[in-house]
Amino acid sequence: MAAVSTVGIVGAGAAGLALATFLADAGISTEILEKSDAPSALGSGITLQGNALRILRQLGVWEEISRNGYAFNDLGLRAPNAEGTVVAILDEIQTGGPDLPATFGMYRPTLAAIMRERALAAGVVISYGQKVESVENLDRTARVTTENGTTREYDLLVGADGIHSTVRQLLGFTAQPKPTGMGIWRAFVPRPAEVVRTDLTYGGSCFIAGYCPTGQQDMYAYLVERAQDRHDQNDTSVMAELAAAYGGPWNEIQQSLIDGAPVNYTQFTAHVVEGEWHRGRCVIIGDAAHSCPPTIAQGAAMALEDAAVLAELLIASEALDQNLWAQFHTRRADRASAVVNASVQLGQWLLDGEKNADVPGLMGSLASKLAVPA
Numbered sequence: 596m597a598a599v600s601t602v603g604i605v606g607a608g609a610a611g612l613a614l615a616t617f618l619a620d621a622g623i624s625t626e627i628l629e630k631s632d633a634p635s636a637l638g639s640g641i642t643l644q645g646n647a648l649r650i651l652r653q654l655g656v657w658e659e660i661s662r663n664g665y666a667f668n669d670l671g672l673r674a675p676n677a678e679g680t681v682v683a684i685l686d687e688i689q690t691g692g693p694d695l696p697a698t699f700g701m702y703r704p705t706l707a708a709i710m711r712e713r714a715l716a717a718g719v720v721i722s723y724g725q726k727v728e729s730v731e732n733l734d735r736t737a738r739v740t741t742e743n744g745t746t747r748e749y750d751l752l753v754g755a756d757g758i759h760s761t762v763r764q765l766l767g768f769t770a771q772p773k774p775t776g777m778g779i780w781r782a783f784v785p786r787p788a789e790v791v792r793t794d795l796t797y798g799g800s801c802f803i804a805g806y807c808p809t810g811q812q813d814m815y816a817y818l819v820e821r822a823q824d825r826h827d828q829n830d831t832s833v834m835a836e837l838a839a840a841y842g843g844p845w846n847e848i849q850q851s852l853i854d855g856a857p858v859n860y861t862q863f864t865a866h867v868v869e870g871e872w873h874r875g876r877c878v879i880i881g882d883a884a885h886s887c888p889p890t891i892a893q894g895a896a897m898a899l900e901d902a903a904v905l906a907e908l909l910i911a912s913e914a915l916d917q918n919l920w921a922q923f924h925t926r927r928a929d930r931a932s933a934v935v936n937a938s939v940q941l942g943q944w945l946l947d948g949e950k951n952a953d954v955p956g957l958m959g960s961l962a963s964k965l966a967v968p969a
Contacts, residue, residue: 596913597621597622597623597909597910597911597912597913598750598751598908598909598910598912598913598914598915598916598919599623599749599750599751599909599915600623600624600750601623601624601625601626601748601749601750601751602614602615602618602623602624602625602626602749602750602751602752602753602909603625603626603627603628603737603739603747603749603751603752603753604625604626604627604628604752604753604755605627605628605629605727605739605752605753605754605755605756605761605762606627606628606629606754606755606756606757606760606881606883607627607629607631607634607711607721608707608755608756608757608881608882608898609706609707609710609881609895609898609899609902610755610880610881610882610898610899610901610902611627611753611755611756611881611902612627612707612710612711612713612714612719613650613654613710613898613899613902613903613906614753614755614880614901614902614905614906615627615714615717615719616654616710616713616714616717616719617653617654617902617903617906617907617910618906618909618910619714619717619718619719620717621906621910623909623910625718625719625720626719626720626721626722626747626749627714627719627720627721627722628722628725628727628739628741628747629721629722629723629724629725630724630725630726630727630756631723631724632723632724633723634707634708634711634723635704635707637704638702638703638704638707639702639703639781639782639783639815639857639859640700640701640702640703640781640783640807640809640813640814640815641700641701641702641703641706641809641895642698642699642700642793642807642889642892643664643698643699643700643701643706643892643895643896644690644691644697644698644699644892644893644896644965645688645689645690645691645692645695645696645697645698645966646690646691646893646896646900646965646966646968646969647691647893647895647896647899647900648660648691648695648696648699649690649691649692649695649968650896650899650900650902650903651899652691652695653903654710654713655713656709656710656713657695659709660699660701660706660709661699663701663702663705663706663709663810664699664700664701664702664705664809664810665699665700665701665807665808665809665810665811665814666696666698666699667696667697667698667699667700667791667792667793667808668686668687668689668696668697668698669684669685669686669687669697669792670684670685670687670698670792670793670794670795671683671684671685671792671793671794671795672684672685672794672795672796672797673794673795673796673841673843674796675796675797675798675799675804675840675841676842677842678842678843679796679841679842679843679844679845679846680842680843681794681843684792687962688959688962688963688966689966690962690965690966691966692966698792698793698807698892700793700807700808700809700810700814700815701809701810702783702809702810702813724743725741725742725743725745726741726742726743726761727739727740727741727742727756727761727762727765728740728741728742729765730752730762730765730766730877732874732875732876732877733748733876735750735876736748736749736750736876737749737750737751737752737875737876737877739752749876750876750915751876751877751878751909751915752876752877752878753877753878753879753880753905754766754877754878754879754880754883755879755880755881755883755898755902756883757881757882757883758772758864758866758882758883758886759772760879760882760883762877762879762883763868763879763883763884766874766877766879767874768868768874768879770866770867770868770869771866772864772865772866772886773864773865773866774822774862774863774864775822775862775863775864775865775888775939775942775943776821776822776863776942776943776946777802777819777820777821777822777862777863777888777942777945777946778819778820778821778822778823778825778860778861778862778863779817779818779819779820779860779861779862779863779889780817780818780820780833780834780837780858780859780860781815781816781817781858781859781860781861782815782816782817782831782834782848782851782852782856782857782858783809783813783814783815783856783857784813784814784815784816784847784848784851784852784856785812785813785814785847785851786808786809786810786811786812786813786814787814787844787847787848789843789844790806790808790814790844791808792808793805793806793807793808794806794843794844796841797945799840799841800818800820800837800839800840800841801818801819801820801837801840802819802820802821802942802945802946803817803818803819803890803945804816804817804818804819804838804840804841804845805817805819806844806848816838816845816848818834818837818838819890819942819945820837821946822862822863825860828859828860828861829857829858829859829860830858830860831852831853831855831856831857831858832852833860834852834858834860835849835852835853838852863888863889863890863942864886864888865886865887865888865935865938865939866885866886866935867884867885867928867931867932867935868884868885871920871924872884872923872924872927872928873920873923876915878905878920878923880898880901880902880905881897881898881901881902882894882898884901884931885897885931885932885934885935886935887934887935887938887939888938888939888941888942889938890938890941890942891934891937891938891941891958891961893934893938893965896965897930897931897934900927900930900969901927901931903969904923904926904927904969905923908922908923926969927969930964930965930969933961933964934961934965937957937958937961940957941954941957
């Protein structure tokens with residue numbers, strides 16, 4: 596018998612949908628409380644590493660996802676010159692195993708839609724317009740009250756409500772995302788034929804100029820700069836001006852920006868909740884518990900791994916006890932912290948202008964760890 600029979604999950608992102616689906620497949624009654632009034636159709640691209648794909652395959656959605664994105668096994672490095680010269684093509688470690696691509700790009704709303712339909716098919720209830728107002732630990736249940744006055748009780752409440760988690764705050768965790776000193780421009784644009792993988796350019800008008808193909812027709816491009824106050828975070832002309840410093844595919848990308856491709860700007864932040872991530876019959880996972888800059892593209896993977904490990908333990912255990920939480924913490928805390936620390940370190944080396952940084956060593960060491968299932 597599973598440790599719980601009813602679970603409430605706050606947040607309909609990757610972590611929440613994955614956890615809900617795993618649990619529902621095992622016969623556990625699961626409801627997702629989502630503060631938005633409806634599924635969001637907004638977003639650009641997302642980069643998924645092999646260890647994220649491994650979890651998506653466990654969910655039974657990899658086949659459909661593979662038809663809606665772009666897979667590749669290498670990484671290109673380009674020079675910050677007018678030609679965008681390719682200086683190296685590096686093989687990537689396939690952290691999901693040899694039968695999954697090292698990296699996969701896709702349109703973020705498409706990923707969300709596939710995961711949402713899978714959850715609904717498994718019997719998950721997704722309740723929209725449910726903004727959490729209070730959380731209370733009782734003897735055998737967790738009680739949650741939403742802004743509209745509705746009260747629910749579950750054997751377990753999971754906060755999977757993202758980087759600015761309400762549940763994290765309500766449970767008394769003090770960790771908060773802190774700026775790392777960098778900001779990123781993102782744009783969703785048509786894919787030039789030359790773009791067949793992620794290529795990174797270090798230097799030029801920004802710290803990093805990169806892109807990831809998300810399909811046969813589209814891709815997302817990004818520029819990482821020193822963090823600053825960008826009053827108009829959707830000002831296409833600013834990103835177009837920065838993109839002018841780069842060559843190769845960036846010539847077409849810049850033209851797409853000039854033509855009005857949608858852009859957005861955000862600043863990098865990072866945090867890790869120290870110690871255990873649960874309080875009584877409540878726990879936080881994914882970006883609520885740990886978040887990192889996208890310098891290693893592991894944010895979604897860590898959230899999916901959290902969900903898979905927690906689901907496995909809840910289904911296999913007979914009680915929601917300290918032994919279960921100790922196993923969860925042991926399997927997740929150090930791994931997530933290593934990703935956050937490496938992501939922040941890469942950015943800090945760029946901010947400091949460190950010329951002798953062992954980037955290949957850091958990336959290789961981390962990838963080797965992530966190749967071992969969580």
